[in-house]
Amino acid sequence: MSQSEYDDRIELSAGSDWHSRPLTDIYAELETSEEGLAAAQARERLERYGPNKVEAEAGTSLLRILVEQYSSALIWVLIVAAIVMAGVGHTIDAAVITGIVIFITLFGFVQDYRAEQSVQALKEMSTTYAIVRRDGEKRELDATKLVPGDVIFVESGDIVPADARLLEESNLRVDEAALTGESVGVSKETNQVDEGTSLAERKNTIYKDTVVERGSGTAVVVETGPESEIGQIATALEEAEDRETPFQTEMDRLGKIIAGVVVGAVAIIAVAELIVGETEPLQVFLTAVGIAVSAVPEGLPAVVTLSLALGARRMAEQNALVRRLPIVEALGSVDVICTDKTGTLTEEEMTVQRIAANREVYEVTGSGYDTEGEFLQDGEATGEAQVAEILRCGMLCNNVDRGTRERDTDGDETGVADTEQEERTYLGDPTEIALFVAAQKAGFDHEELFEAYPRLGEIEFTSARKRMTTVHETPDGDPVAYMKGAPETVLKRCDRELIDGSFVELTDERREAIEAQNEDFAEDALRVMGFAYRPDVPTEQATRPDETVEHDMVFLGLQGMLDPPRPEVTNALSGCLNAGINIVMITGDNAVTARSVGDEIGLRSVTVISGLELEEMSDDRLAEVVEDVDIFARTSPDHKTRILQTLQAEGHTVAMTGDGVNDAPAVKNADVGVSMGIRGTDVTEQASDIVLLDDNFATIRDAVKGGRRIFDNVRKFVNYLLSGNGGEVTMIFTGSMLGFGLVITPIQILFINIVTDGIPALSMGVDPPAKDIMDRDPRPPDEGVITDRIVTSIVGIAVFMTICLLPLFTLNFYGELVPGYDVLEAVAGWNPGYEPSRELAQTVVFTGFVVFEIVRIQAIRYRYGLGLFTNRWLVIAVAVAVTLQLLVLYTSTGQLLFDVEPLALVHWLQIGVAAVVFALLMSLFVKVQDQYFERY
Numbered sequence: 001m002s003q004s005e006y007d008d009r010i011e012l013s014a015g016s017d018w019h020s021r022p023l024t025d026i027y028a029e030l031e032t033s034e035e036g037l038a039a040a041q042a043r044e045r046l047e048r049y050g051p052n053k054v055e056a057e058a059g060t061s062l063l064r065i066l067v068e069q070y071s072s073a074l075i076w077v078l079i080v081a082a083i084v085m086a087g088v089g090h091t092i093d094a095a096v097i098t099g100i101v102i103f104i105t106l107f108g109f110v111q112d113y114r115a116e117q118s119v120q121a122l123k124e125m126s127t128t129y130a131i132v133r134r135d136g137e138k139r140e141l142d143a144t145k146l147v148p149g150d151v152i153f154v155e156s157g158d159i160v161p162a163d164a165r166l167l168e169e170s171n172l173r174v175d176e177a178a179l180t181g182e183s184v185g186v187s188k189e190t191n192q193v194d195e196g197t198s199l200a201e202r203k204n205t206i207y208k209d210t211v212v213e214r215g216s217g218t219a220v221v222v223e224t225g226p227e228s229e230i231g232q233i234a235t236a237l238e239e240a241e242d243r244e245t246p247f248q249t250e251m252d253r254l255g256k257i258i259a260g261v262v263v264g265a266v267a268i269i270a271v272a273e274l275i276v277g278e279t280e281p282l283q284v285f286l287t288a289v290g291i292a293v294s295a296v297p298e299g300l301p302a303v304v305t306l307s308l309a310l311g312a313r314r315m316a317e318q319n320a321l322v323r324r325l326p327i328v329e330a331l332g333s334v335d336v337i338c339t340d341k342t343g344t345l346t347e348e349e350m351t352v353q354r355i356a357a358n359r360e361v362y363e364v365t366g367s368g369y370d371t372e373g374e375f376l377q378d379g380e381a382t383g384e385a386q387v388a389e390i391l392r393c394g395m396l397c398n399n400v401d402r403g404t405r406e407r408d409t410d411g412d413e414t415g416v417a418d419t420e421q422e423e424r425t426y427l428g429d430p431t432e433i434a435l436f437v438a439a440q441k442a443g444f445d446h447e448e449l450f451e452a453y454p455r456l457g458e459i460e461f462t463s464a465r466k467r468m469t470t471v472h473e474t475p476d477g478d479p480v481a482y483m484k485g486a487p488e489t490v491l492k493r494c495d496r497e498l499i500d501g502s503f504v505e506l507t508d509e510r511r512e513a514i515e516a517q518n519e520d521f522a523e524d525a526l527r528v529m530g531f532a533y534r535p536d537v538p539t540e541q542a543t544r545p546d547e548t549v550e551h552d553m554v555f556l557g558l559q560g561m562l563d564p565p566r567p568e569v570t571n572a573l574s575g576c577l578n579a580g581i582n583i584v585m586i587t588g589d590n591a592v593t594a595r596s597v598g599d600e601i602g603l604r605s606v607t608v609i610s611g612l613e614l615e616e617m618s619d620d621r622l623a624e625v626v627e628d629v630d631i632f633a634r635t636s637p638d639h640k641t642r643i644l645q646t647l648q649a650e651g652h653t654v655a656m657t658g659d660g661v662n663d664a665p666a667v668k669n670a671d672v673g674v675s676m677g678i679r680g681t682d683v684t685e686q687a688s689d690i691v692l693l694d695d696n697f698a699t700i701r702d703a704v705k706g707g708r709r710i711f712d713n714v715r716k717f718v719n720y721l722l723s724g725n726g727g728e729v730t731m732i733f734t735g736s737m738l739g740f741g742l743v744i745t746p747i748q749i750l751f752i753n754i755v756t757d758g759i760p761a762l763s764m765g766v767d768p769p770a771k772d773i774m775d776r777d778p779r780p781p782d783e784g785v786i787t788d789r790i791v792t793s794i795v796g797i798a799v800f801m802t803i804c805l806l807p808l809f810t811l812n813f814y815g816e817l818v819p820g821y822d823v824l825e826a827v828a829g830w831n832p833g834y835e836p837s838r839e840l841a842q843t844v845v846f847t848g849f850v851v852f853e854i855v856r857i858q859a860i861r862y863r864y865g866l867g868l869f870t871n872r873w874l875v876i877a878v879a880v881a882v883t884l885q886l887l888v889l890y891t892s893t894g895q896l897l898f899d900v901e902p903l904a905l906v907h908w909l910q911i912g913v914a915a916v917v918f919a920l921l922m923s924l925f926v927k928v929q930d931q932y933f934e935r936y
């Protein structure tokens with residue numbers, strides 16, 4: 001999505017002011033009334049506005065996805081190499097290269113096809129039926145036929161069918177987590193709200209595809225289909241650009257460079273040999289084939305793919321499921337992580353942390369739904385009796401129940417439990433669950449308590465009343481009422497308070513003290529509730545209580561609760577900051593709560609910007625301040641995408657976490673999109689690159705570490721493979737220019753590139769991480785796999801290999817120049833019996849390349865602080881490569897297939913001396929490199 005389109009989207013969203021307008025204006029604009037539309041009007045509007053569903057344009061065709069897999073220059077270099085090999089009769093080699101091409105393209109095809117399914121998931125998120133008033137009568141119809149102006153009815157358990165302004169409500173509360181990201185349900189009301197009110201606080205409006213938790217309501221439809229909030233998110237998701245990772249860009253650039261090298265080298269040799277050297281065209285052709293095959297790193301795509309796959313597998317074992325392999329590498333360059341608060345940084349389990357009762361304040365230990373905990377006063381444990389009455393009230397005036405939940409235990413993406421496992425859990429409002437668990441910490445048992453205090457009646461909580469009251473029968477047979485609610489509401493209905501088991505008059509001074517205590521709790525970002533009871537409820541009101549029961553109450557105290565930070569988050573966040581990664585919290589919660597959580601986990605929290613402030617801020621101003629802001633509160637879906645794009649425009653590589661449908665566009669537009677596997681929606685998971693199976697921020701930190709490790713390993717084996725290819729090109733080019741012809745054959749080069757180099761390169765993919773891997777700053781976004789240091793390394797290694805191996809070719813091609821033969825014959829009287837020949841010289845060079853790989857490996861791994869034996873798979877790989885080379889040299893099949901001669905001791909001595917010289921040159925070269933790049 002372009003910036004101008006994004007700006008238009010913001011302007012459109014800002015203009016959706018249905019929540020702030022009087023109902024009379026809404027009726028007038030929509031040409032409707034509380035009686036709804038006539039059927040004829042509805043039909044006309046359905047033609048005008050279209051069906052009430054999220055329409056997705058036709059996705060990319062399967063053919064186009066497949067064709068796009070062949071857009072990489074490196075793929076075409078491999079295809080040309082395969083054609084060339086087939087043209088010169090090496091059909092087996094051509095088949096191997098063709099197999100590699102097919103594997104790479106099919107893998108990419110599968111990944112891209114799966115990514116296209118995200119919009120389809122949104123399209124399927126629509127209700128089937130809705131209750132609507134047409135022609136003055138209620139009727140049930142297909143929800144896709146709703147139009148603006150329709151009057152709809154919703155009740156507990158319904159999925160809201162369209163965006164609508166409330167006309168009436170009764171105890172209506174809606175779960176808007178899929179839209180706003182906040183898990184606590186929103187109590188709705190019909191009052192008009194200010195125009196600048198954020199989406200999460202528009203209590204007079206209900207939104208398509210949110211869920212009614214309880215109560216009922218009547219509303220007039222204001223937006224349907226693509227114009228609904230969920231529809232606009234779907235459109236943004238559809239328009240989100242599929243961003244290439246830096247690694248994909250680098251591989252494409254590398255392929256073009258290699259193609260250019262091949263064409264340039266072949267052209268120079270062709271001109272030199274045909275015009276200057278008067279070489280036969282056939283020989284020129286064979287030399288060109290040698291250059292082409294030596295320049296193309298045939299094993300690189302397979303090694304890269306398998307290395308990324310192995311890295312992805314390791315990350316999956318750490319609860320990070322990778323959906324797109326190239327993104328594994330991109331994690332290593334992330335320098336900003338935009339994260340949700342609820343469930344990612346916090347437990348998503350409200351916990352009572354403080355209780356004010358008996359004119360004292362008590363700390364409550366324990367976290368989440370764990371019933372183990374203590375009650376502390378001034379750091380010392382105190383008896384539960386001090387808080388027993390307020391906790392009993394919290395459990396009795398409560399609608400939480402215990403139930404079971406199925407979990408997906410196989411860890412795949414399906415969400416279907418291949419191995420069914422049920423766990424006991426709490427069913428109900430998160431706030432009530434917190435009160436329920438706090439009472440259990442004091443030893444209260446739900447079933448026993450309700451058996452001793454059976455419920456006789458209830459006065460429901462509503463957004464207007466801001467309180468709930470239940471009436472119970474005590475063990476003595478007397479009715480008693482328990483109340484919980486907003487502290488100021490509860491306090492207003494009390495005339496006494498309970499102090500050490502006695503009733504004490506509630507004076508104005510005490511009311512002020514309690515209000516001050518409530519403010520202290522709120523300043524610490526606690527969600528505070530007040531509690532009271534009435535022990536003398538009239539018997540006639542016990543079973544059919546009304547609001548007259550809610551008077552002459554006895555104040556019990558306050559309970560302050562908070563969704564606590566995950567215990568491992570602080571260390572994980574500290575690790576990210578040490579690694580140069582900035583953390584930005586983007587939450588739908590209020591600024592006070594967000595700041596409190598940020599302070600506790602270690603965010604700077606110097607500046608907090610609200611969604612309203614963000615809407616009033618220009619793009620230029622946001623770009624100025626975004627670097628210094630680490631908390632954005634009360635945000636909407638558009639805000640998240642705007643923050644993301646501003647950070648990207650400032651040159652940052654951004655990872656964005658999300659779980660609800662509202663997060664999908666930002667997640668898809670991010671450099672690395674991260675979704676939540678437990679509470680995340682299918683839409684967001686399919687739009688993401690990585691799914692956190694445990695919804696834990698610490699897993700993101702581990703994934704970044706894994707991404708950096710993989711990038712280091714990719715850089716190592718790219719250096720290793722390309723330096724080998726560089727040595728081959730340099731050898732062939734130099735030999736050709738000196739008139740030696742081919743110093744090594746294409747089949748031998750192919751064997752080196754795919755087998756004896758490819759196997760050790762693959763084992764580098766599991767190299768352990770460097771000790772300082774999380775102490776470095778993220779690499780700059782424009783720094784690819786191949787840096788100036790890598791280029792000098794490739795060139796240096798190629799030159800030194802040529803310097804050390806080309807003399808071996810001349811020594812064994814021209815017999816009289818081979819001193820080893822004469823010395824052995826003179827001293828030991830032993831004649832090895834080898835006649836100098838091109839085939840022998842090529843065999844020595846061929847074997848020399850294989851031996852030199854051991855030196856090259858350590859020269860490349862040295863700067864990462866890794867010794868040869870730090871990776872046992874690498875040791876095995878080198879042993880396998882050497883063994884295969886011996887089989888080629890000393891078996892009749894190998895000799896026939898690769899045109900080699902068996903080497904004698906003298907040849908091995910020559911190769912050994914050359915390897916020692918090569919090692920010395922490389923050691924000196926690495927030291928010079930270190931000094932140069934440290935200085936510059």
